Amino acid sequence: MKPLILSVEDDVQMTSLLRTVFELSDYPLIQARSAKEALTMFLSEKPELVILDLGLPDMDGLDVIRKIRGFSQAPILVLSARSEPADKIEALDLGADDYLAKPFSVDELLARIRVICRRLEQTGSLPESDVFVNGGLEIRYQEQEVRLDGKLLHLTPMEYRILVLFSRNA
Incomplete structure (x- = not known):
């Protein structure tokens, strides 16, 4: 059973790429284009994994991490153009589980998601039955x-x- 993924990305081309990648890999996906939309969708749809861009139009992605960590431990994989070590360290210290800088390899993204899925299965956070x-x-x-x-x-x-x-x- 694959986790429901919430992708938070405001770039139209990147949104389209992620949709295609996840459809081809049979991952259920919901997408948000702003922080406000993402937080609303997170609460209503309860995704098991969040893929988060840090550069959002209405709020910094680091603040989104803080907000989600205030009430959930769902895995967060940051997918951002910010590639400075300080940005990565801050995101990870705030509670992100992984960080992948753009541009990225689709195969590497999928591998990192598989790692997160294995961890979810081991902790019982990703149930086998409904x-x-x-x-x-x-x-x-x-x-x-x-x-x-x-x-x-x-x-x-x-x-x-x-x-x-x-x-x-x-």
């Missing part, structure tokens, strides 16, 4: 919803990750 049911407990992994006896539970991100870990190792 739904886990045990008695009155139901976990819908794609929607990141948990129900107990039909009632929706509101969990913190950490509580949800722990519950997913337990369900993957029931």
Whole structure:
């Protein structure tokens, strides 16, 4: 099962390239062209992986990393034209999981995504099936919803990750 990827890129040509690469590689993809759109999509679509450009029209990508890290540990792969070591270090220190400078090799991008996917599978963050049911407990992994006896539970991100870990190792 491949993760839903949120691509955050304002350049039209790069957006088109990424769409083609991910379609050909069978990765589900949603795309945002601004930081505001990306954060809204992140909350509503719950992607498992974010590919983020730092040079966005409405907010610096470093601020997007800060905001996402305020409530989620979803992997963030920075894909940016900023290639100075200081930019890379700052992004990684803020919580990015990886950094790839433009121009880049498509094969290298896909390899880095495979590494992230392996890590997600090992931690149980990328579930093998869509739904886990045990008695009155139901976990819908794609929607990141948990129900107990039909009632929706509101969990913190950490509580949800722990519950997913337990369900993957029931």
